Amino acid sequence: MTAPPQNPKPHFPLSHPGRRQFLRVSAASFAAAGLWPSTVAAQDMPPLKDYPRAWLTENEWVFVLAAVARLIPSDGEGPGAIEARVPVFIDRELAGDFGAATDWYMEGPHQPDAPPELGWQSPLSPADIYRAAIPLFDEWCVSRHGTAFADLDAAMQDEALTALEGGDVPLPPELRDFFDILLTNTKEGYFSDPIHGGNHGMAAWVHIGFPGARAHYREWVGRHNIPYPLGPVSISGERA
Amino acid sequence: MARQDPKKEVVIVGLGWTGAIMGMELAEEGLEILALERGPDRRTVPEMKYPEMIDELSQGERHKMMQRPSQSTITIRRDLHETALPMRKWGSFLLGNGVGGSGVHWNGQNWRPQPVEMGLRSYVTDRWGAAIIPEDMTIGDYPVTYDNLEPFFDRFEYVAGISGIAGNLNGEIREGGNPFEGWRSRDYPMPALPVTYNGAKFAEAARAMGYHPFPRPGGNASTSYVNEYGMQMGACNFCGFCERYGCYQYSKSSPQTTILAALFRKPNFSYRTGAEVLRVEMAADGLTATGVTYFDEDTGEEVFQPADIVILAAYQIENVRLMLISGIGQPYDPATGKGVTGKNYGYQITGSTSMFFRDEHFNPFVGSGINGVCIDDFGMNAIDFGAEGFIGGAYISSAQTNGQPIRSMPLPENTPEWGAGWKSAIAEWYGHEMSISHHASVMSYRGHYCDLDPTYRDRHGRPLMRITFDWHPNELRLNAFLQEKIEALARTMQPDLMKSSYKDFDSRYDVRPYQTTHNTGGAIMSQTPEGGPLNRYLQAWDKHNVFVTGAGAFVQNTQYNPTGLVGGLAYWAADAIRRQYLRNPGPLV
Numbered sequence A: 001m002t003a004p005p006q007n008p009k010p011h012f013p014l015s016h017p018g019r020r021q022f023l024r025v026s027a028a029s030f031a032a033a034g035l036w037p038s039t040v041a042a043q044d045m046p047p048l049k050d051y052p053r054a055w056l057t058e059n060e061w062v063f064v065l066a067a068v069a070r071l072i073p074s075d076g077e078g079p080g081a082i083e084a085r086v087p088v089f090i091d092r093e094l095a096g097d098f099g100a101a102t103d104w105y106m107e108g109p110h111q112p113d114a115p116p117e118l119g120w121q122s123p124l125s126p127a128d129i130y131r132a133a134i135p136l137f138d139e140w141c142v143s144r145h146g147t148a149f150a151d152l153d154a155a156m157q158d159e160a161l162t163a164l165e166g167g168d169v170p171l172p173p174e175l176r177d178f179f180d181i182l183l184t185n186t187k188e189g190y191f192s193d194p195i196h197g198g199n200h201g202m203a204a205w206v207h208i209g210f211p212g213a214r215a216h217y218r219e220w221v222g223r224h225n226i227p228y229p230l231g232p233v234s235i236s237g238e239r240a
Numbered sequence B: 001m002a003r004q005d006p007k008k009e010v011v012i013v014g015l016g017w018t019g020a021i022m023g024m025e026l027a028e029e030g031l032e033i034l035a036l037e038r039g040p041d042r043r044t045v046p047e048m049k050y051p052e053m054i055d056e057l058s059q060g061e062r063h064k065m066m067q068r069p070s071q072s073t074i075t076i077r078r079d080l081h082e083t084a085l086p087m088r089k090w091g092s093f094l095l096g097n098g099v100g101g102s103g104v105h106w107n108g109q110n111w112r113p114q115p116v117e118m119g120l121r122s123y124v125t126d127r128w129g130a131a132i133i134p135e136d137m138t139i140g141d142y143p144v145t146y147d148n149l150e151p152f153f154d155r156f157e158y159v160a161g162i163s164g165i166a167g168n169l170n171g172e173i174r175e176g177g178n179p180f181e182g183w184r185s186r187d188y189p190m191p192a193l194p195v196t197y198n199g200a201k202f203a204e205a206a207r208a209m210g211y212h213p214f215p216r217p218g219g220n221a222s223t224s225y226v227n228e229y230g231m232q233m234g235a236c237n238f239c240g241f242c243e244r245y246g247c248y249q250y251s252k253s254s255p256q257t258t259i260l261a262a263l264f265r266k267p268n269f270s271y272r273t274g275a276e277v278l279r280v281e282m283a284a285d286g287l288t289a290t291g292v293t294y295f296d297e298d299t300g301e302e303v304f305q306p307a308d309i310v311i312l313a314a315y316q317i318e319n320v321r322l323m324l325i326s327g328i329g330q331p332y333d334p335a336t337g338k339g340v341t342g343k344n345y346g347y348q349i350t351g352s353t354s355m356f357f358r359d360e361h362f363n364p365f366v367g368s369g370i371n372g373v374c375i376d377d378f379g380m381n382a383i384d385f386g387a388e389g390f391i392g393g394a395y396i397s398s399a400q401t402n403g404q405p406i407r408s409m410p411l412p413e414n415t416p417e418w419g420a421g422w423k424s425a426i427a428e429w430y431g432h433e434m435s436i437s438h439h440a441s442v443m444s445y446r447g448h449y450c451d452l453d454p455t456y457r458d459r460h461g462r463p464l465m466r467i468t469f470d471w472h473p474n475e476l477r478l479n480a481f482l483q484e485k486i487e488a489l490a491r492t493m494q495p496d497l498m499k500s501s502y503k504d505f506d507s508r509y510d511v512r513p514y515q516t517t518h519n520t521g522g523a524i525m526s527q528t529p530e531g532g533p534l535n536r537y538l539q540a541w542d543k544h545n546v547f548v549t550g551a552g553a554f555v556q557n558t559q560y561n562p563t564g565l566v567g568g569l570a571y572w573a574a575d576a577i578r579r580q581y582l583r584n585p586g587p588l589v
């Protein structure tokens, strides 16, 4: 494994490859001059319902769309997980090394009910945990509320997620980290560089005031208590 | 069938910080040297270049530069009765992999130990009597003093290019530096870096309390610098992607920026990547090693590499495991206290308080690995152990290393973890927080040690190393003492909100959150062969041509980040090899 990381190819064709190439080569200089117009809106992405998935099944996709929409809702200021295209990120991560636990030590024997402070002890990879846990959680929602998670109203969905988080949804020990990885992946998709499929338009960075991949602040060290004025740039040269 | 390669005079296992130091020092003697490195090659360009390196998901979260647990990991249990389980994905610490080792993706915070930490058992006994040392605490004196090591600390600092302000120049206390530090024979090679707003605020508050703030010393260059090998560094730009990342612009002290290019020009030095050493091979008489066997990733075969001198520079964890697997030193037995290899495993204890200021702007992404202001007023040599009821100390600091939002999103108490409340809180509080934390010593104990796991194996069928470690009441008392001091200081700064996270008296070691990669002990240096597997020159007592570098040699951990002492000890051992061992190979003590 050598750095830099090989990022999986996007699963969707970019609508204007020529334009994107242009962005990559010239954004840094334009950004430095402060001349670059906001470009992200111009890049139209396929709507999430048409997104060609790499790992998640139709049912799982419906669940993930519904769950992340409660974990980071769309109302209020800033993007929700849906506007940030977090589900695309999750699908891509689950299809790759992370989903398959390629880098992790997965040899047995496994003791999934070990004290939690001893860390990940499930024999299942993250992708397999999503696969096994979603139907169980949906069944629990049906038995409790008469319908699968995605069809509950927002308040009931929050209640169900709270139960899942608190360990009140009976899941076997090898699935006990499901809520944790779902929430962690959601935040990762929200805040990571757009090359990974989420944080669409860097809107999550704009929301909090993180300048992304600028990574050059020497002249700002001594400017105490003054808000930094520039918006983010991304690894591929977008600017917002 | 193992392949056998032509003999070398020296084989070095691991090409991180200490492998690079030993390689350079011994190459200057004209010896034929081969370094074997388990991971891939790594250069500033192309492997660390901008902007690909600035990717929190790949480096910060997925640890793409680190050792993969699937290659090899360790097992952990908290006491002798628990079943140790493998660290299946990284948490508490991260292990380097590839040329440069952890020296590529460390923060660069560089400290020397205090003189009293080197002679700790004597210091405690002389001051307060042996009775204050808990029965199961196995602290000792290092078999080498601060004064012995001073020239070698200095050497490491000048090679590595450390920025800072001397607080004690040949015994004279100097304004602006750390007045509690041991003496230094000259100032740091570079002046200190400027500090961000949090550091300025902390310094002011600390001074008002009568403390002695100083900028943290370390390996982020404050200006351009050329070291003794002609290696050049340029000033750090506070990129905010230091720890866990390679520096894209030659500012962080690393084997790459300070040693390797010069070393690779030497015709008598060569190195191989994708070469994981599996064991050290022994001569029939058991008194010396004959070389090492490694796995060659390219050809998929085992290779025997004969050598006159074997240097283990594979980081504390793998050094101790290789010693246990190869029979270097008797394995330590916690039941009897007998045996030496694996003894006195140590770690670091930390805790912090966040302060939220609604109307102030910290720009947390303006950060560097060492950026921050420290006080050492609660260090080892400043605390009355007898009165406080513990043995230990800490430095306290306000750091600002990064504002990477996946991992660095401190929020006030009772903020929801998700939902509308979380989403509004991240916008409300990001950039309006600073923190004060402690970085404290951990003593050695009879039951904290390393051995080979009875169950779990790596891909070559070798047993994983097992660590038995937990928080001891001594460190939890120290931690509570420090919490009180930090919270008192934080309150004087009048934040809108405060949030503390410290271990409590029931806390057990939790391997999930990252803490520090400061694993120590297991291959401790000792005055006698009964005390530890290495003598004062890092030479194995029972195999005189094996030398072992790294923090495994620490008799007990210090209150500081380890690499200043690790680097100093490597130069000290190299000096003994150059001046004594090469002329007369045999036990140096």
Ligand SMILES: Cc1cc2nc3c(=O)[nH]c(=O)nc-3n(C[C@H](O)[C@H](O)[C@H](O)COP(=O)(O)OP(=O)(O)OC[C@H]3O[C@@H](n4cnc5c(N)ncnc54)[C@H](O)[C@@H]3O)c2cc1C
Pocket: B013, B014, B015, B016, B017, B018, B019, B036, B037, B038, B039, B094, B095, B096, B097, B098, B099, B100, B101, B102, B103, B105, B106, B107, B108, B109, B110, B111, B243, B244, B275, B276, B277, B278, B313, B314, B315, B316, B318, B517, B518, B549, B550, B551, B561, B562, B563, B564, B566
């Ligand atoms: C994220 C992080 C932050 C840190 N921050 C700080 C800090 O701010 N201050 C500080 O003082 N310290 C810090 N450290 C610790 C510091 O990096 C180490 O103390 C230092 O690098 C140790 O030097 P070493 O030569 O012993 O090991 P390393 O530099 O890690 O080198 C060991 C090398 O050996 C190789 N290796 C291992 N096993 C084998 C094998 N079987 N065969 C062949 N090769 C092998 C590894 O791949 C690696 O390249 C940090 C560490 C990490 C991971």
Ligand code: SF4
Pocket: B219, B220, B221, B236, B237, B238, B239, B240, B241, B242, B243, B245, B246, B247, B248, B249, B250, B251, B252, B253, B367, B368, B369
């Ligand atoms: S903070 Fe400075 S030393 Fe660290 S990686 Fe960035 S530029 Fe390099």
